[in-house]
Amino acid sequence: MKQNKYDDPAFFEAYSKMPRSIDGLKSAGEWEIFRTNLPELSEKKVLDLGCGYGWHCQYAVEQGADIVVGIDLSKKMLMKARELTDKGKVTFEQCAIEDFEADEASFDVILSSLALHYVEDISSVFHKASKLLKSKGVLCYSVEHPIFTSNSSQDWHYENSKVQHWPLDNYFHEGQRVTEFLGSEVIKYHRTIEHNISALLSEGFEILAVLEPKPSDEMVAKMGWHDELRRPMMLIIKAMKK
Amino acid sequence: MKQNKYDDPAFFEAYSKMPRSIDGLKSAGEWEIFRTNLPELSEKKVLDLGCGYGWHCQYAVEQGADIVVGIDLSKKMLMKARELTDKGKVTFEQCAIEDFEADEASFDVILSSLALHYVEDISSVFHKASKLLKSKGVLCYSVEHPIFTSNSSQDWHYENSKVQHWPLDNYFHEGQRVTEFLGSEVIKYHRTIEHNISALLSEGFEILAVLEPKPSDEMVAKMGWHDELRRPMMLIIKAMKK
Numbered sequence: 001m002k003q004n005k006y007d008d009p010a011f012f013e014a015y016s017k018m019p020r021s022i023d024g025l026k027s028a029g030e031w032e033i034f035r036t037n038l039p040e041l042s043e044k045k046v047l048d049l050g051c052g053y054g055w056h057c058q059y060a061v062e063q064g065a066d067i068v069v070g071i072d073l074s075k076k077m078l079m080k081a082r083e084l085t086d087k088g089k090v091t092f093e094q095c096a097i098e099d100f101e102a103d104e105a106s107f108d109v110i111l112s113s114l115a116l117h118y119v120e121d122i123s124s125v126f127h128k129a130s131k132l133l134k135s136k137g138v139l140c141y142s143v144e145h146p147i148f149t150s151n152s153s154q155d156w157h158y159e160n161s162k163v164q165h166w167p168l169d170n171y172f173h174e175g176q177r178v179t180e181f182l183g184s185e186v187i188k189y190h191r192t193i194e195h196n197i198s199a200l201l202s203e204g205f206e207i208l209a210v211l212e213p214k215p216s217d218e219m220v221a222k223m224g225w226h227d228e229l230r231r232p233m234m235l236i237i238k239a240m241k242k
Numbered sequence: 243m244k245q246n247k248y249d250d251p252a253f254f255e256a257y258s259k260m261p262r263s264i265d266g267l268k269s270a271g272e273w274e275i276f277r278t279n280l281p282e283l284s285e286k287k288v289l290d291l292g293c294g295y296g297w298h299c300q301y302a303v304e305q306g307a308d309i310v311v312g313i314d315l316s317k318k319m320l321m322k323a324r325e326l327t328d329k330g331k332v333t334f335e336q337c338a339i340e341d342f343e344a345d346e347a348s349f350d351v352i353l354s355s356l357a358l359h360y361v362e363d364i365s366s367v368f369h370k371a372s373k374l375l376k377s378k379g380v381l382c383y384s385v386e387h388p389i390f391t392s393n394s395s396q397d398w399h400y401e402n403s404k405v406q407h408w409p410l411d412n413y414f415h416e417g418q419r420v421t422e423f424l425g426s427e428v429i430k431y432h433r434t435i436e437h438n439i440s441a442l443l444s445e446g447f448e449i450l451a452v453l454e455p456k457p458s459d460e461m462v463a464k465m466g467w468h469d470e471l472r473r474p475m476m477l478i479i480k481a482m483k484k
Contacts, residue, residue, distance in 0.1 A: 147389065147410060147413070150473075151407065157399070157407070157409065164409070165393065165399070165409035165410060165411040166409070166410040166411060167399065167406070167407035167408070167409065167410075168389060168407060168408040168409075168410045168472075168473050169407040169408065169472050169473070170472060171389070171454075171472060171473045171474055172454075172456045172471050172472075172474070173471070192454050192474070193435055193452060193454060194452055194453050194454040197449070197451075197452040198451070198452075198453075201449075201450070201451070206448060206449075207439070207443075207448075207449040207452075208443070209439075209440070209443070210435060210436055210439040210440075210449075210452070211436050211440075212413075212414075212434050212435060212436040214414045229414050229415070230410075230411050230412060230413060230414075231392075231410050231411070231413045232413055232414070232434070
């Protein structure tokens with residue numbers, strides 16, 4: 001059974017109060033790096049795996065994409081996405097990332113923002129992405145960084161209530177992490193950097209970028225994110241179907 | 243002035259007592275992964291950047307390489323390397339990695355084992371490697387993992403003398419780390435994963451592998467390296483000149 005945490009009313013309510021839910025992409029620390037590394041979207045067929053509120057779908061629409069498809073397992077997310085995107089410009093489908101089916105070579109770009117760390121088997125997703133992409137099509141995804149996910153606590157090490165450092169542990173012990181996020185228990189999957197890249201290479205992708213975004217100085221000041229410069233929280237990988 | 247720590251008699255003496263100095267590659271935790279990811283060496287022209295004792299040069303000779311060149315800044319290392327490699331099969335040159343010169347497109351394979359974290363400007367090394375390699379030539383290098391180098395202490399966090407976790411900090415603060423190694427002060431350079439990969443891509447390399455080797459179960463048991471499974475210490479990257 002795939003986890004559908006976002007249809008849990010309390011969790012969804014908490015998620016809806018995050019800055020990125022209220023203000024959209026401009027309040028997402030990694031967005032500028034993600035955006036500037038996206039391939040050309042104009043006149044392209046774009047698929048968003050785990051589209052959530054649909055911000056990235058809307059962005060693709062604004063960039064002139066021909067076709068935009070957003071999929072998400074959560075009904076509540078998709079209700080919100082339909083509300084926030086230009087009417088009729090995006091096709092939404094309620095389905096797990098692992099279960100999505102479409103014609104071979106039917107997309108130019110597949111993107112995924114902070115969704116794939118909820119998926120147990122990343123290789124099967126890359127296999128499917130490779131099938132769905134046209135030749136030279138691009139997959140661009142962000143996940144929580146392995147440095148962030150390695151330890152289930154997913155929190156700083158404190159002494160006398162003061163942040164000391166990021167406690168890294170269990171790096172090579174891949175798999176499920178039961179973590180606390182927005183006051184709920186959420187299951188994520190920890191995978192090494194090697195795992196991400198090897199899985200892409202095995203499925204015939206060429207690596208175009210491996211990015212560890214840090215928030216801009218402006219966002220650090222505005223959001224009080226000074227500790228975010230001490231360890232990477234996100235990993236962005238861009239790869240091309242050969 | 244490039245650091246030449248290995249010509250410091252006390253440091254060299256301490257280095258000569260490490261298992262990898264006494265027993266060679268079979269006592270290097272990352273060797274099996276490094277070895278199995280090397281390209282074909284038979285009849286190839288091979289360059290080893292920071293060859294140290296020359297173990298990798300000797301391995302290339304044994305694999306039937308045509309020409310093997312090993313460079314190192316340390317005279318003491320090269321004396322040892324000449325002693326340990328088959329007479330006359332390897333050309334050694336005393337020079338800093340940054341200063342090595344050779345004809346364009348004169349090598350099939352460039353390898354480097356645990357040397358590039360002593361080099362301040364990795365981009366200039368990749369630029370040179372790209373120049374020295376033939377088309378489709380391969381660069382394969384290991385460095386200390388950014389998770390290992392980020393914090394100057396480069397040691398575990400202990401409580402009551404017991405290892406708790408790996409204290410990660412200053413990840414985005416790249417550059418010099420003054421660390422203690424074998425009882426001496428040694429300067430290393432911390433670079434993110436992104437920095438390593440972006441620098442390679444910028445110099446026209448295609449990424450063939452990004453590996454975070456962990457020692458085998460056999461080595462963990464033999465050497466008592468149980469904590470080595472808690473965080474990566476090494477990073478191996480294999481890239482091809484396009």
